[in-house]
Amino acid sequence: MREDESNWFSKWEDELPLPEDLMPLSQTLITPDLAIAFNIQTPINPHTPSSHPQPNSGEFDSPELTTTGGDEPARTLKRPRLVWTPQLHKRFVDAVAHLGIKNAVPKTIMQLMSVDGLTRENVASHLQKYRLYLKRMQGLSSSGSGGDPATDHLFASSPVPAHFLHQGRPNSDQFLPYVPVAALQQQQQQMVAVGGHHGQLQPRYAQMGQFGSPRNGQFDHPFLNRQNPQGVVQRVGTPVTSSVPVSNYVDDVESANGRKVLTLFPTGDD
DNA sequence: TGAGGAATAT
DNA sequence: TATATTCCTC
Numbered sequence: 001m002r003e004d005e006s007n008w009f010s011k012w013e014d015e016l017p018l019p020e021d022l023m024p025l026s027q028t029l030i031t032p033d034l035a036i037a038f039n040i041q042t043p044i045n046p047h048t049p050s051s052h053p054q055p056n057s058g059e060f061d062s063p064e065l066t067t068t069g070g071d072e073p074a075r076t077l078k079r080p081r082l083v084w085t086p087q088l089h090k091r092f093v094d095a096v097a098h099l100g101i102k103n104a105v106p107k108t109i110m111q112l113m114s115v116d117g118l119t120r121e122n123v124a125s126h127l128q129k130y131r132l133y134l135k136r137m138q139g140l141s142s143s144g145s146g147g148d149p150a151t152d153h154l155f156a157s158s159p160v161p162a163h164f165l166h167q168g169r170p171n172s173d174q175f176l177p178y179v180p181v182a183a184l185q186q187q188q189q190q191m192v193a194v195g196g197h198h199g200q201l202q203p204r205y206a207q208m209g210q211f212g213s214p215r216n217g218q219f220d221h222p223f224l225n226r227q228n229p230q231g232v233v234q235r236v237g238t239p240v241t242s243s244v245p246v247s248n249y250v251d252d253v254e255s256a257n258g259r260k261v262l263t264l265f266p267t268g269d270d
Numbered sequence: 271t272g273a274g275g276a277a278t279a280t
Numbered sequence: 281t282a283t284a285t286t287c288c289t290c
Contacts, residue, residue: 081282123286
């Protein structure tokens, strides 16, 4: 049911934080050390709202991030922990569902999710856990016993597509019209981090446009067929609240305007 | 060489 | 416990 989808999607939209609360994750991932080490000038977006200080104006002031601060070599720097919010997890599940459990591998999931700042490692780690969860669910569903361990709360927050539980050979090895992942991509949401506590990032999305249903109700794979070969270029760090026209973001996947704008990190030569 | 996945560390 | 990192395999 398509209506169903747009339904939860609408609800999902409502849960999105206000743009003002957001701040690009990718930006915060670049520590001062890293920036210095690679001579990166964290691009300051012209539309940047004044609500957030630019972290690279001299010194990072990011008490929220657990960076191996000080003068350690860049390679020892650790990224802040990613917090898998229900929204983010949902997106993850959507991507997995879209790909089919069988084709869902970290890199592809990551690409499908199209979340700014999200790494393959993030996804791999989560996927590992998710698989364990699915395994347990399979066990539970067949043994009839209930009870989700506390650890499953996150996973339970997003419905597990039924075919995940019996991956014998559902049609799930094809692409399911299960979730509007394609729509998500079109929307170019951005995951951003809002300050959490102690080195944690709360990834959120900022939604930039209105959602529609998947075109034709079908999911072709514009995205998968057009992964940016060279690593890309999206304007990260772009505050969602900026007056940048949405079209700037949504046109990457499909539309004619068409330049691709998927990227994980600011390139600086933007 | 890069990616996936399990094991292990934090 | 949740997530990151390491290690092994392909």
